[in-house]
Amino acid sequence: MRELMTAYARRAPVRSVAVVGNAPLRPNAVRAHRIDTADLVIRMNSFVLDVPGAEPCQGTHVDVVVWNRITRATEFVFHDYRERLYALVEPMRLHGNPEMWPTSWPADLGLVPVSNRAFTRPLNELLGIPWREERLAPTTGTLATYLAVSLFPDAEITVTGLSYVDAPEQTAWQHQWGDWCPVGREHRIAQESRLLRSWDTDGRIRFVR
Template sequence: MVNLLAAYADRPLPRSIAVVGNQPLPPDPQRAKAIDACDLVIRVNGFVLDEPSGPAVVGSRVHVVVFNRAVRATPYVFRDYRRRLYLLVEPGRLHWEPEYVPEWWPADLGFVPVSNREVVLPLSDALGLPTRTESTWSTTGTLAAWIARTSFPAANLILTGFSFIDDPNQTSWEHAAGDSCIVGPEHQIAAEGRLLESWTKTGETELLR
């Protein structure tokens, strides 16, 4: 996976990575500029992008899309899809999730499944989640952040759009596009927030609100 990520980045060994979650954020030209300046930009599920005629919020560049089978596709998810890497996370396959591809998925678009053994379970161990025996695992956003941090540990990492870092007790959340929804019972977002916030104390991870 590291080689794949590097192949889609602006340089073989990215020095800066942005992982953009789907929390609604106010306009901020500096945030948008910082995201788009990264060597590798990773976005999650039904993400949004800035339009040239609109406000600067989260930038417009995408190298990698990390998604799950329940993705609610926005108009941006498949824009320029031949230029992106699509990584499918499927922790539910450890328990009850069926293996299928959405009927609306582009016939000429492949994706790379993310290994549960090599990625999902080590993250669950770091979070203290008993994923091997119980139906509990991290959100797709935290999985994307984990992939970035563990693949390129020396890179400067920007995190943004992760509402549970500041609001770990929320039971529902808004999305930058689409309807709000409940926080799935399989997620322990307080633990995820603590992990991501701990990274910001190392000097190599920055949280942009």
């Protein structure tokens, strides 16, 4: 997976990675520049990009899309899809959820499944949650961050747009493109917040607000 992501990166070797979530962000030109100048930019699920004429906020560059089968596609998700790597995360397949193929996907979309054995299971154990007994799964945001930390441990990793880092008690969250939805019952975002904060403290990632 490291070699594949590197093949889609702007520069190699990958010395800087930006992981961009979907939480609402205020305009910030410094943040947008930091994202767009990273060697590898990972976005997720229903992401949005800056558009011409708007204040810089979350940047415009995408190399890798980490997303799941129930993603509600924005206008940006499949734009230029032939130029990006699509990494499909399916943590609930560990609990027997069936495979499904959304009709919104391009017919010729190429994708790579993210291994539950290599990434989801170790992350569940790291979170210290009873994932087998309670049918739990990490959020796409934490899983995408774990991919970056695991695959590029020597890179400078910027993480932004994950609201639960600062608000682990929330029961519903808003996306940057406007909608609200409840936090899935399969998530334990307090534990995810604690893990990401520890990585920020020890320098594995830099969380940017």
